[in-house]
Amino acid sequence: MFSAEGYEKTYQWAVNIIKDYPNCNMLIWQVAVMLDSRRIIGQCEHPDKYDEQINSWYEMALNDKDEKIQHHAADSLFGFYLRKGNYEMAEKYLNYFSDYDPMKKLRLGQLYMEQEKTEEAYEKLENIILSEYTTLNLAFGMMITKALDNKDHKSARFLAEKMYALAGIFEMGKYNECATMFNVVVAEQNVEDTFKVIKQLLENVDTICDFQKSRLYKHIKFQDVENPYAEEMKKELIAGFQNEEDFAYMKGYKPWKKLLAKY
Secondary structure, eight states, X not given: OOOTTOHHHHHHHHHHHHHHOXXXXXXXXXXXXXXXXXXXXXXXXXXXXXXXXXXXXXXXXXXXXXXXXXXXXXXXXXXXXXXXXXXXXXXXXXXXXOTXXXXXXXXXXXXXXXXXXXXXXXXXXXXXXXXXHHHHHHHHHHHHHHHHHTTOHHHHHHHHHHHHHHHHHXXXXXXXXXXXXXXXXXXXXXXXXXXXXHHHHHHTGGGTTGGGGOGGGTTSOOSOXXXXXXXXXXXHHHHHHTOTTTTGGGTTOHHHHHHHHHO
């Protein structure tokens, strides 16, 4: 808690607290963050005066065995050196994060922005967006599968609609949007919706890689912008849709028969 008597008074309180609990690195980090944040928002007359001590507390927390505390401390030190314009030191503290950690990629994007490496920054951040879509898509897919296993078609449709919206927001292309509803309409044996979804899938096979053309990912260097296997995919889809056992409920629906004959 900050003293009404000013920053220095609170700083002395923090020193005493840390002396009383020298081995509690989470507390040490939290106290350091509290003092640091007040400096950042201008509630300290001589902010540089406290650099050495606050950073030493961060370093103490950085040596904790708990990876979570290490990450907190490393992130705080990254922020400190980024504000100071010492980009080499800022990047050093990102080594405490795994290369697979989205936070590391996010901070690298932030670092590149500060260094005026705009293209590299956007590429890094766009890759995070694309990766997050993949993760969210998988999560929704798992929940939909479970709902369908439990014959909870209402929940499955609700989740699929969210998944559909997600594909639109992340500009994944028409095919990927339509595909979100496929398992649901088949499980429901909804004749009209099955026809509608499958018609859209067949008409939009060539859009499966359209996200690579999106402005949202324009700084990512994709290998292939076009889908070279579109026709092959279409043939495989048709073969699957002609499975009389899986789509027995579509028998007798004239638009369905016409659709399959068309391809």
